[in-house]
Amino acid sequence: MPSPIVSVLLTVYNREAYLSESIESVLGQTFGDFELVIVDDGSTDSSVEVARRYERLDRRVRVVVNPCNLGQFPNRNHAASLATAPFIKFHDSDDVMYPHCLAVMVPPLRNEPRAGFGLSGDRSWPGCPVPTLLTPRQAYQREFLGFGLFMYGPGSALIRTDVFRDLQGFEDYGTPSDTIFWMHACARYPVLLLPGDLFYYRTHPGQTLQAPGVARAYAAVTGHAWRALAADDCPLSEDERRLARRNLASTTAKLIWRAGRSGDLRLAWARAAECGISAGEWVRYLRRPHRSPIAGLEPATP
Amino acid sequence: MIDTTRPLVSVLMTAYNREAFLPAAIESVLSQWWTDFELVIVDDRSSDRTLDIAREYARRDQRIRVHANERNLGDYANRNHAASLARGELLKFQDSDDIMYPHCLTVMVGALQAEPRAGFGLSRSRAWPGGPVPMFLTPRQAYQREFLGFGMFMCGPAGAMFRTEVFRELGGFEDFGAPSDAIFWMRACARYPVLLLPADLFYYREHPGQTLRSPNVARQYAKVPAHMWRALADPACPLDDRERAVARRNVTFNTAKSAWRAARHRDFGLAWHRVVASEITPAEWLRYLKPPRRSVLAGVSP
Numbered sequence: 001m002p003s004p005i006v007s008v009l010l011t012v013y014n015r016e017a018y019l020s021e022s023i024e025s026v027l028g029q030t031f032g033d034f035e036l037v038i039v040d041d042g043s044t045d046s047s048v049e050v051a052r053r054y055e056r057l058d059r060r061v062r063v064v065v066n067p068c069n070l071g072q073f074p075n076r077n078h079a080a081s082l083a084t085a086p087f088i089k090f091h092d093s094d095d096v097m098y099p100h101c102l103a104v105m106v107p108p109l110r111n112e113p114r115a116g117f118g119l120s121g122d123r124s125w126p127g128c129p130v131p132t133l134l135t136p137r138q139a140y141q142r143e144f145l146g147f148g149l150f151m152y153g154p155g156s157a158l159i160r161t162d163v164f165r166d167l168q169g170f171e172d173y174g175t176p177s178d179t180i181f182w183m184h185a186c187a188r189y190p191v192l193l194l195p196g197d198l199f200y201y202r203t204h205p206g207q208t209l210q211a212p213g214v215a216r217a218y219a220a221v222t223g224h225a226w227r228a229l230a231a232d233d234c235p236l237s238e239d240e241r242r243l244a245r246r247n248l249a250s251t252t253a254k255l256i257w258r259a260g261r262s263g264d265l266r267l268a269w270a271r272a273a274e275c276g277i278s279a280g281e282w283v284r285y286l287r288r289p290h291r292s293p294i295a296g297l298e299p300a301t302p
Numbered sequence: 303m304i305d306t307t308r309p310l311v312s313v314l315m316t317a318y319n320r321e322a323f324l325p326a327a328i329e330s331v332l333s334q335w336w337t338d339f340e341l342v343i344v345d346d347r348s349s350d351r352t353l354d355i356a357r358e359y360a361r362r363d364q365r366i367r368v369h370a371n372e373r374n375l376g377d378y379a380n381r382n383h384a385a386s387l388a389r390g391e392l393l394k395f396q397d398s399d400d401i402m403y404p405h406c407l408t409v410m411v412g413a414l415q416a417e418p419r420a421g422f423g424l425s426r427s428r429a430w431p432g433g434p435v436p437m438f439l440t441p442r443q444a445y446q447r448e449f450l451g452f453g454m455f456m457c458g459p460a461g462a463m464f465r466t467e468v469f470r471e472l473g474g475f476e477d478f479g480a481p482s483d484a485i486f487w488m489r490a491c492a493r494y495p496v497l498l499l500p501a502d503l504f505y506y507r508e509h510p511g512q513t514l515r516s517p518n519v520a521r522q523y524a525k526v527p528a529h530m531w532r533a534l535a536d537p538a539c540p541l542d543d544r545e546r547a548v549a550r551r552n553v554t555f556n557t558a559k560s561a562w563r564a565a566r567h568r569d570f571g572l573a574w575h576r577v578v579a580s581e582i583t584p585a586e587w588l589r590y591l592k593p594p595r596r597s598v599l600a601g602v603s604p
Contacts, residue, residue, distance in 0.1 A: 096434045098500055099412075100405045103335075122501075123428030129401045129505035195403050196427075197501035200434035 004060070005110075006034040006102060007083035007161070008091050011075045015093040016045040018202065022093050023054050023061070025199075031102035034089075036061045039079040042069040047093075072208060073177040076154060077169035080161070088161050090154035094207060096200040104195055105158040116189025117159040119182075121152050122201065125193045127297045132193045136235035138296040139186035144229070144236065144244035146295030149191075150182040155199060163189055173224075174217040175208055180224045187233050215259075216270050222252045223276035243290055249277060250289040309365070311339040311407060312388035312466070316380045317356065317398035318346040323507065324355050327398050330504075332363060336407035339394075341366045344384040347374045352398075377513060378482045381459060382474035385466070393466050395459040399507045406503040410463040413499055421468040421494025424487070426457045427506060430498045432602035437498040441540040443601040444491035449534070449541065449549035451600030455487040460504060468494055478529075479522035480513055485529045492538050520564075520572055527557045527580035547590075554582060554590040 008026050012019060026036050038051040038061065048065055055061045062082075070078055080088055087106065091097060108131035109118045115133055125132070126147070134142065142149040154170075167185055170177045185191075208214070225248055228234060229241050236244060252275045259268035277285070313331050317324060331341050343356040343366065353370055360366040367387075375383055385393055392411060396402055413436040414423050420438060430437065431452070439447065447454045459475075472490055475482045490496075513519070530553050533539060534546050541549060557580045564573035582590075 098409075098435070100409055100500075104403075104405050124502040124505070129507075130403070195405070195502050197429040197435075201429075202434075 003084045003086075004033050004035045005085055006031070006087045006089055006106060006158075007080075007085040008034050008036045008089050008102075009076065009079040009083065010036060010038045010091050010093055011041060011072070011079050012038060012043060012047050012051065012093040013041040013069070013072075013075075014043045014045045014047060014206075016043075016047050016050055018094040018204075019047055019050045020054075021096055022091070023051070025095075025097040025099075026091060027054070027058055027060075028099050029097065029102045030099050031106055032060075034060060034102065035083075035085060037079055037082050038063045039075055039082070040065045041071070041075045042066055071172065073170040073172045073174075080164055080169055083161050086161055087158055088164055089158050091199070092153070092155050092201075094202045094204065095155055096202070098198055098200070101198040102158075104198055108194060109158055109160070109192055112192050114190050115192035116163040116185065117157050118192040118194045119149070119152060120156050120158075120194040120198050121196045123196050125196070127294055128193070130193045130195050134186075134191050134193060134296060136187050136190065139191050140234070140236050140244070140296075141240065142296035143183075143186070144225075144247060144295075145240060146291055147293060149186070149296075150179045152178070152182075153201070154178050155201070158194070173220060175211075175214045176218050176221045179221055183224060183228050187228065187231070187235055215267055219267070219271040219274045222248060222271070223274050226276040242285075245281070245285045246287050247289045247291060249282065249285040250287065252277065253286060309338050309340040309390045311336065311392045311394055311411060311463075312385075312390035313339050313341045313394050313396050313407075314381065314384040314388060315341060315343045315396050315398055316346060316377070316384050317343060317348060317352050318374075318377075318380075319348045319350045319352060319511075320398040321348075321351040321355060323399040323509075324352055325359075326401055327396065328356070328359050328366075330400075330402040330404075331396060332359075332365075333404055334402060334407045335404050336411055339365060339407065340388075340390060342369065342384055342387050343367070344369045344371065344380055344387070346371050346376070346380045376477065378475040378477045378479075385469055385474055388466055391466055393464040393469055395462070396504070397458070397460050399509065399512060400460055401505040401507070403503055403505070409500055409503060413497055414463055414465070417497050419495050420497035422462050422464040422490065423497040423499045424454070424457050425461045425499040425503050426501055429501050430454075431598055435498050435500050437603075439491075439496050439498060439601060441492050441495065443603070444496050445540050445549075445601075446545065447601030448488070448491070449530075449552055449600075450545060451596055451598060454498075454601075455484045455491070457483065457487065458506065459483050460506070463499075478525060480516075480519045481523050481526050484526055488529060488533050492533065492536070492540060521575055521579075524560075524572070524576045524579040527553055527576075527582070531581060548595050550586070550590045551592050552594045552596060554587065555592070555594040557582065558591060 040048050051063045055063045105118055112133055139149055170181050173180055229244050256268050256271045345353045356368045360368045410423055417438055475486050478485050534549050561573045561576040
């Protein structure tokens with residue numbers, strides 16, 4: 001059997017309530033040339049039985065059960081190592097892909113070989129029709145000088161398998177591992193903006209983002225961004241970096257202030273300690289933010 | 303050869319002096335995955351090359367019909383005129399400065415065909431909260447979303463796909479200038495169930511020449527609260543008494559806020575106009591001006 005175009009990677013941990021709907025939304029795609037790799041991370045409920053049922057019904061489905069629990073992002077990397085297709089699409093076990101999801105994502109990425117991956121949010125990308133290719137510099141301009149690009153989950157991307165492997169997958173920083181991954185990936189590869197709202201992102205009490213401690217994990221994101229802006233491969237110009245630091249310092253100060261005002265002094269402290277901004281840098285960069293909705297839209301200035 | 307078969311969809315493109323954007327708008331329709339449509343282009347007496355461009359495309363693709371108005375009708379009157387020329391069972395307005403993404407019609411048609419109870423479907427630039435789409439809303443749920451939730455009537459005509467008979471039965475758009483669409487949804491959703499559709503199906507181009515940028519638009523929008531107030535007092539209002547009281551509170555608060563905003567920008571004429579045009583009486587101001595109560599769960603099925 002020839003290898004499929006897309007490997008849909010579904011990582012599961014105790015999701016019997018939503019798993020059937022999630023799998024069926026993949027099998028109901030109008031783009032049929034995929035394999036669905038379901039990797040169970042040691043569920044204690046009936047998730048594996050549910051997955052096996054579909055494996056028996058549809059030969060595009062492959063179920064793998066981990067001998068020990070890897071955790072969310074290491075399990076995503078493990079799933080990616082099992083992919084046989086040139087493109088990978090993470091699909092969460094509690095989400096629902098709309099039938100046109102793969103059909104919308106795959107052709108633009110195939111037609112734009114310069115892009116390492118495509119990104120789709122829950123809304124339209126402002127300022128341009130899609131698909132639109134962003135250079136690393138434009139991606140960083142959108143994130144740091146505009147209104148953001150890196151806040152979406154793994155399910156929002158279609159990634160070239162060799163690019164994902166070249167980037168060595170997600171580094172595990174807990175919940176914000178995706179944001180930190182986009183930050184590294186967009187510095188190295190052009191990204192293709194895709195139409196939005198291609199799947200239903202379910203919010204429910206059992207999901208990781210609702211777990212306590214997530215706010216603490218996110219406190220580390222500023223530190224990563226601060227380092228990315230100082231890194232040799234940062235695609236922004238000197239002036240842009242200065243502005244980006246200003247915006248980041250302002251956002252961080254606001255978050256520290258908010259945590260303090262709601263009485264969570266430990267969180268406020270964690271945010272201050274983990275942001276990586278030194279006292280001298282606070283003095284230098286704590287100014288009014290300056291963001292523009294058209295950042296990353298204009299052709300790069302020489 | 304005369305094609306006597308009826309297309310399923312009539313795409314209605316009203317155009318007035320849009321030579322710069324028209325070719326991209328037309329080509330985005332011709333490259334839809336869904337091919338069973340007619341494209342009706344109605345020129346509202348353009349003084350530029352709009353009509354020539356439209357006729358040039360009509361020569362090349364027999365799905366295109368071009369009509370030239372004998373006199374200028376204006377935006378919404380021309381939309382109604384275009385709808386009167388439609389032969390399809392479903393109507394889709396496509397603006398002459400927008401770009402439909404290739405999956406647009408496929409997604410809208412499929413959902414509306416699968417839900418015969420819905421009079422029309424609505425899509426916007428961001429995902430609808432509260433569940434996977436397509437999501438069927440009764441008139442009461444639609445009103446709950448608009449008045450007790452975070453709004454749903456701020457969609458342009460191109461966000462909708464109508465059953466032709468429903469659009470005609472409703473008598474088309476009443477012309478209130480720029481907010482004619484919002485006022486139409488208010489009336490339509492009281493009478494027909496609506497289907498919420500996936501978002502970001504077309505690129506809504508923002509440019510200096512468009513109607514929404516004209517200076518008297520803010521004054522036209524100032525009349526929307528009066529329409530809401532009347533809709534809430536109408537016997538056909540699908541909300542119960544308690545919900546109507548909360549809805550009036552929310553409308554009053556928003557009106558006060560927008561008047562306050564205008565005053566803060568030192569546009570006292572607009573601020574006063576917003577208060578007066580709302581038609582809220584002094585007694586009603588006293589009774590209803592309280593902090594708003596809105597919930598993300600309003601209009602979401604249990």
